[in-house]
Amino acid sequence: MAPAKILVVDDDPAIRNLIVRFLAQKNYQIESAVDGKTALAVFDQFHPDLVVLDVNLPDVNGYTLCERMQSRTDVFVLMLTSRTDSADKIQGFSKGADDYLTKPFDLQELEYRVGAILRRQRTVTPSERPILVYGKLAIDQESREVKINDNLVSLTALEFDLLLFLASSPGKVWTRSELIQEVWEYDYVGDQRVVDVHIGQIRKKIEPDPSNPTWIETVRRVGYKFNPTS
Incomplete structure (x- = not known):
């Protein structure tokens, strides 16, 4: 198997060169x-499998760049930032980032997070029923497309993965930690509110009224479930 391809984007030469040499x-x-x-x-x-992306770049915001890259392919994105506040991380996740690493960081932690992200698979094995249809909502597993009333809905790769996972087990209640384990496919060590952020983004895109969601329901003090009869 060919080694994974990683693009490192950082305007600080010391950090950039350190990451490049280490990886x-x-x-x-x-x-x-x-x-x-x-x-x-x-x-x-280069068509990378993963982008290690600094938030603060001289010509563009890292969040914007993350969004542009996500619109091109289902590339994984690991954001780097010197900021520690939750709002900053939430913004990154809402733009499609898969994980976050705060500077300064340990190289072993970088290695762990890179390896864990790359172990995830975004390819879907074709099945006898690749399209899930619930009323006006259609989820095509093979083309990784979501449609409402035959209108294409633009989701990030991680948003699609999360929606597909929930819709594949309609009515089942999942805790945040279970969703992280199943969808992120590794032991995410950050704030579990990352799940809430992505659920919120999905609701904005598929729900007629995101403030009163019917497809993805919140189960108080537990987590979320997909309602197939919305």
């Missing part, structure tokens, strides 16, 4: 960029 020693294919413009050019040529 190269772990037998990953590495490319790097110092700003958003260069990163997008490399991204389109």
Whole structure:
């Protein structure tokens, strides 16, 4: 199996070079960029499996760049930031980031998070029933498309994974920790509110009234469930 390809985007040469050298020693294919413009050019040529992306870049906000990359492919994104407040992380997750690492960080933690993210699989094995249909909502597992009334809904890769997982077990109640384990597919060590952020983003896109959701219901003090009869 070919080694995974990782694009490192950070304008700080010391941090960028440190990450590049460290991950190269772990037998990953590495490319790097110092700003958003260069990163997008490399991204389109390199087709990375994962982008390690700094939030603060000289020419573009890292969140915006994350969103642009997510619109091109289902690439994994690990955000780097020196900020520690929850609002900053929530903004990153809402733009499609898969995980967060706060500077300064330990290289072993970086290795763990990179490896854990890459162990996830976003490809769907074709089945006899690749399209889940619940009333006006259709979820195509093979094309990874979601439609409401035949209108395409734009979801990030992680939002699609989360919606598909819930819709595949209609009526079943899942705790936040269970969803993280099943959808993120590793022991996420951050704030479990990341689940709430992504649920909120999905609701904005598929619910007629996101403040009164009917597809994805909140089960108080437990978690969430998918309502197939919405």
